[in-house]
Amino acid sequence: MVHFLSNRRVEIDIHHMRREEAKQYLERFLSGVDGSIKEVVVIHGYSSGTVLRDMVRKNLKHRRIRSKELALNPGITTLYLF
Known part of the structure; x- marks a missing residue:
């Protein structure tokens, strides 16, 4: 779920998704989001395991x-965008 916090910042909650589903969701979002968005706050959780956290922090790559x-x-990581 995407929640717009301001015209430059959004919040995305992926903590209910599986690893590959969340990775694809974030990659699609980053490819399609308007260039005015400069911060993405990703809520990945941590109490049910570290798979999503590690994917966002270590494995998620995008131009x-x-x-x-x-x-x-x-349970949160912020992505700063070009």
Whole structure:
């Protein structure tokens, strides 16, 4: 689910998805999102395992991703976009 927090920032909740489903969802989103979006807050959760967290933090690659920031909340990662 995508929630627009502002005209430059969105939040995506993937914690209910399987790894491959979440990876494909994020890649499609990043390929199609408007260039004005510069931050994507990904809610991947952590209490039910680290598969989604590790996928977002270590394996997710896309030409739009400039950097990743780990939040104090271990269930969230912010993607900064070009």
